[in-house]
Amino acid sequence: MAGASVIGPATVVRGNLRGEGSLEVLGRIEGNVAMTGEVLLAAGSNVRGNVSGSQIRVAGEVDGDLAGAEAVLVEKGASITGELVAPRVGITPGAIVRGAVRADGETLELGFRAMASAGGAPAPEPRGLPEPRRSLDLGRPKAPEGGDAPRPALSERKPPAPVVPVPRKGARGRKRPSRARP
């Protein structure tokens, strides 16, 4: 059984790593990594290339795709630009992932909040106009910055349809007596 290889924090590898056993990366790799065992990309590590292994745990920076035969686990502090593919994919809050995630297995655990936080809160409306109720406006496209938006001036905007009910004659006739009840 092959032991655990280590790429130390003060080491840079430009090229491909391939082999059996597990690998722990604390330094920098510019190239692809293909292992049969576990791959740990520790905090402070930086990998530019694709990584495959049985289980991949990431707390560092990756610019490339991650393919785990068993799992890909993204830990707090990790920053990944690339695809995650594994039967099990775990993303911990505090991780940043930009790319597609494919979890083909039975358990799918996603920290959506981790991704939502990367987008930031929607820009606040620049004017003090009373906004129509839209507390849940996350899905709405962001208001352009600066305030000089292609937003129509107030005068041009059509007022919302009147909320005043225009009951039909028959209805009014029927309701009157009940309202007038003392």
Place this chain on the structure above:
Amino acid sequence: MTRRAPCTSFAATALSMAGTIIEAGLSVEGEITSEEEIVVHGEVRGKLETTDALSVGASGNVEADVSASTLAIAGRVTGDVAATERVDLQAGGRLLGDVKTARLTIADGATFKGNVDMDA
């Protein structure tokens, strides 16, 4: 939203004390540049540079130009070798290539073919 316990963090960081280790079974094709100790039990092809010590274990196979401060060879090295301090070719070690270093030892049972430059 359901929350689960966070992933366990790295437990294997004790290994990080030893710098870089290329274990048997791992092969690196390319360039390794380092400022810490490197131990090679696996395979390296390309270029291998460190400002610290480098040792090639009995199962190690290096086909690369090598530079280090001190170099201990118990495995196979094919390529030119430069060490600022010393080169120790140990028993069972096999070196094919030129050596440039201040001090060189070659143990009984080692194989060596190449030129030696011990200037400076």
